Amino acid sequence: MTGSILLMALSLVAQAEPAAQSDLAPQVRRLVRQLDDPSLANREAAEQALIDLGPEVIGLLPQVTRQTSAEVKERLGRVSRALETKAAKAASEPTRVTLSGEMTLAEAMRELEKQTGNKAEGFEKRSMKVTTDFDNVTYWEALDQLLDQAGMSINQYGGINNTLTLAARPEEQRDRYRSDAYAGLFRVEATRVEAVRDLRNPNVTGMRVHLETMWEPRMTPISISQPLKQVTATGDDGDELGVSNQQGEMSAAARADIASVEFDLPLPLPDRSVKEIASLKGTLTALVPGRVEAFEFTDLAEADNVEQRKAGVTVVLERMRRNNDVYEVRVRVRFDEANNALESHRGWVYNNEAYVLDADGNKVENAGLQAYQQSQNEVGVAYLFVLEGGPKGCKFVYHTPALIVRMEVPYELKSIPLP
Known part of the structure; x- marks a missing residue:
């Protein structure tokens, strides 16, 4: 390689290199103990100090158990949510x-x-x-x-x-650079314009602008939506084109194996004298997962609504039930703020990793799953496992984002030629 390569830190690590976790661990333990201090001022100071340490201490926070005092449980919950939110927002910045x-x-x-x-x-x-x-x-x-x-x-x-x-790509295809809008970790491009004129009914006309939205592959959003009331378009004559069905909203689930989602924005068909859309502005809404946390449950045969909580998510292992050689593990996942992520596009939650570690530490993947409960902020899923040696000594492990962040993504596309 010739020339020089100038390395940079990711935007989410723009601050000075944090102290190693091993150095922070004693400080975190001391501050956690202080969360139960008799003095209210000391408890509040400890809570704020933990938040100020930043997202790198998330893994050092103790797990809340039934033995955790109500005061510490409440304060640890606030600390975890604040740190997870910081981490998610930092990760959603463009690299x-x-x-x-x-x-x-x-x-x-x-x-x-x-x-x-x-x-x-x-x-x-x-x-x-x-x-x-x-x-x-x-x-x-x-x-x-x-x-x-x-x-x-x-x-x-x-x-x-x-x-x-x-x-x-084909030789005649236009360049990618500056043919789009760079909007944070997203890339928005108008890829096609279609005009329709009904020859039998001249009142039936319209136009659709095909939008392609991509994201940095390191972070796949849960879903992306485009409220039509957030879209404005102006022709090269300076007149606003308007948007059809302004009360509507287009929404699509994002997938990790597909690099984009696509929308067709409905616009009125302008006069033939208008040669291009001078400006097309909009604001997308993206639901982005936060840091993925692991929840581990033991004593599976005796489990009875065992609850674990981290940041803004609670996972409840209801029970394990046997049917011949197949064991069913029923799990409920509840988010403090699901931001509609469990309403229309909930496929992501069924893709959360869930498995059993047997007594020897071998990983046993689930043989199937079925949803049995659904609400605005909670979903219940039954996982099936074939455990030839039975559940003794086994551990159930469930991975899920600790919170879901709602992002507003403004963009502007210019000089879109009309057919």
């Missing part, structure tokens, strides 16, 4: 790249992954040279410029979880 010099595409892509944590494949055998001059630019800005130089694009249906699949 940035600093890189300069001439190098192969493969070298540049590996450096992007190193700096941002965003994975891609399909470039490994590409030997062409690219020139980089990135100074703290967002991931999407850097990637688009590299792909333009290499004559490549992204196959949205690559099928690899949390990984972009790169592919060659």
Whole structure:
């Protein structure tokens, strides 16, 4: 590789390098004990001090049990929620790249992954040279410029979880860079415009702008929606075009193995003198998962509504029930603020990892699942396991995001040509 590569810290670690967890552990233990201090002022000071230590101490906080006092339980809950929220918001900031010099595409892509944590494949055998001059630019800005130089694009249906699949693009296809809107960790692009005029009924006309929204592959959102009342469009004559059905909302579930979601925005068909949409503004709503926490349950045969709580989520192991060699584990997951994530697009919660560790520590995957309860903030799922040696000494492990963050994502697209 020629030139120089200037490494940068991710935007979510922009502050000074935190102290090692081993150094923070004694301080965290002392502050947790202080949460039960007789003095109200000392308890409040300890709670704030734990929050001020930042998200890196989340893993050092003790698990709440039945023996935990009500005071400590309440304060630890607030501390966990505050820290998880900080962590989720930091992770939802766009990653940035600093890189300069001439190098192969493969070298540049590996450096992007190193700096941002965003994975891609399909470039490994590409030997062409690219020139980089990135100074703290967002991931999407850097990637688009590299792909333009290499004559490549992204196959949205690559099928690899949390990984972009790169592919060659037609020569006549326009460049990616600056043909879109960079909106935080999202990339929004108008990819197609369709105009409709009913020849039998001249009053039936309309236009649809096809929007493609991508996200940094390191963080797959739960869902993305576009309230139509948040969309405005202006023609090149300066007149507002308006949006059809302003009370409506378009929504799509995001998947880790598909790189984008797509919406067709309904607009009125403008006069033929209007040649382009000068400005299309909107605000997407994205539900983003926070840090994934692991909940571990033992003594499965005797389990009776065993409850564990971390940050903004509570997991309840109702019971284990045997049916011949198959054991059913019934689990309820409840979020303090689900932000509608369990209403229309709830497939993500059924993809949460759930397994059993047998007495020897071997992992036993579930053989199937079925939802048995559903509400606005809670879902109940029954998991089936084949445990040849029975449940003695086994441990049930459940992974789920500790909270769900609602993000507003404003964007603006300019100079969209009309058909």
